[in-house]
Structures are given as structure tokens and as C-alpha cells.
Amino acid sequence: MKIKILSSLIFICLLSQTALSQTYFGGGYAGGIIPTQLSNRDQGKGISFNVVQEIKLGEGRWRLDPGLNVALLYSEIDRNIDAFYSTMISITPNVAFEIIQKKRVVIAPFAGPYSNWRIVKGGDRNYYDQDNAQFVYESFFTNEVKFGLEFGISANILIGDDFSIKIIPLNYQVTRFKGDAYDPNGFSYLLKFTSSILISL
Numbered sequence: 457m458k459i460k461i462l463s464s465l466i467f468i469c470l471l472s473q474t475a476l477s478q479t480y481f482g483g484g485y486a487g488g489i490i491p492t493q494l495s496n497r498d499q500g501k502g503i504s505f506n507v508v509q510e511i512k513l514g515e516g517r518w519r520l521d522p523g524l525n526v527a528l529l530y531s532e533i534d535r536n537i538d539a540f541y542s543t544m545i546s547i548t549p550n551v552a553f554e555i556i557q558k559k560r561v562v563i564a565p566f567a568g569p570y571s572n573w574r575i576v577k578g579g580d581r582n583y584y585d586q587d588n589a590q591f592v593y594e595s596f597f598t599n600e601v602k603f604g605l606e607f608g609i610s611a612n613i614l615i616g617d618d619f620s621i622k623i624i625p626l627n628y629q630v631t632r633f634k635g636d637a638y639d640p641n642g643f644s645y646l647l648k649f650t651s652s653i654l655i656s657l
Contacts (some may be wrong), residue, residue: 476512480622481505482654486527488629489647490542490576500529500542504650508622510552510612517554521566521610523547527648531578540578540596544648546629547571548606560614567607570629574646575599602646604631622654 486504504527511520525546550568576598608627614620631646 478510478620479657480508480510480654481657482622482652484624484650484652486529486648486650488529488649489645490529490531490540491646498531498540500531500540502527502529502542504528504652506624506650506652506654508654517557517564519552519554519564521548521550521552521564521568523550525650527650540576542574542576544575545573546606550606552610562612563609564612565607565609567605570604570606572602572604572629572631572646573600574602602631604629604646606630618656620656622656624650624652624654627651 483503483505485501487501488499490498490500504525506523506525508521508523511522513519523546525544525548527542527544527546529542529544531540548568548570550566552564552566554562554564556563576596578596606627606629608624610622610624612620612622627650629646629648
């Protein structure tokens with residue numbers, strides 16, 4: 457809980473900065489592997505919405521890119537249960553380095569820790585289990601906070617004096633989980649991918 461509060465405070469403090477900063481808002485595609493109680497290989501896809509606050513660190517190439525991401529996903533894997541639906545809210549205090557600095561184009565890889573609030577609802581069906589010769593009700597619900605690593609690359613393109621777009625073609629989040637219903641002692645990974653286009657505010 458203390459880590460969650462500290463992460464939120466850091467994010468709020470960063471957003472309060474006004475010198476040498478720029479805010480972007482947009483959205484795009486979201487997808488990935490979403491572990492559930494029933495399987496560690498469930499696949500989901502959907503949409504995401506992003507807010508990124510760029511904060512320059514002096515006159516060099518380093519900057520802070522704290523962000524807020526909301527992803528809405530649904531299952532796409534062909535398996536023998538009903539679909540699941542997932543809402544994921546992430547806070548990311550990323551650090552970026554501008555490897556290319558041109559007059560109208562800036563390209564920067566970024567990385568940093570992230571905290572993720574994940575809500576997953578699925579199953580909700582009755583089926584006949586032939587192995588045990590009985591009807592079984594199957595359902596699951598997940599509401600938890602996890603921490604992991606985020607990394608990716610972005611490109612800022614200046615369109616006019618007061619308008620620019622931010623393209624994030626590659627953005628990954630990785631979190632390690634312990635097991636599932638079939639292998640409780642093993643490990644699985646949440647891997648979320650987003651690809652977004654944002655505009656300056």
C-alpha cells in the first residue's frame with residue numbers, strides 16, 4: 457500500500473511541473489497475454505487511452521515521461537469457456553533518452569517501473585464435465601495491483617508551432633505471476649502491448 461501511495465504522489469508531483477513540459481493525450485490498440493485463475497495463456501485485445509507528460513531535464517537529451525494508461529481488453533483465445541473482460545489502469549514514471557533530435561522529429565526509447573490495477577471478469581457458464589460425470593459452474597474474478605517493467609520507443613513529430621503528435625509504436629509492460637489453476641507452483645507472465653497516437657494539448 458505504501459508503494460502505491462508513493463507512486464501516486466510521485467506521479468502527481470511530476471504532473472504539476474510546468475517548466476519545459478508538454479502534455480499529450482490519445483489512444484490506440486492494446487493486446488497481450490492476460491493470466492487468469494483458469495489459464496496463464498489467455499490472450500486479450502482491445503483499446504487503450506494514454507496521457508503522457510514530457511518533462512525535459514535541463515538542456516540535454518534526458519527527460520521524464522510519466523504517464524497514465526487505461527486499457528479495455530476482451531479475450532480472443534479459442535478455448536472452452538466464455539469470454540473474459542479486463543480493465544487495466546497503469547501509472548508509469550518512465551525515463552526517456554532522445555537518441556535523435558531534429559528540428560521537427562525527436563525519437564526516444566523509454567523505460568521504467570509501473571504499477572497496474574487489473575480487474576478481470578470471465579467464465580460464468582455451466583457445462584457438463586464428462587470426466588467426472590457432473591455439471592460444473594465456471595467463473596472467475598480478479599481485482600489486484602501488480603508491479604512490473606515498462607519499455608518502448610516514441611517519436612514526436614512537430615506539425616506546427618503549437619501542435620505536435622506523439623507516435624508510440626512499441627510499448628510493452630511485463631509482470632511476473634505465480635502459477636494458475638493448472639500449475640499453481642509454476643510462473644506466468646502478464647505481457648501487455650500497446651500502440652498509440654497522441655496529440656499535444
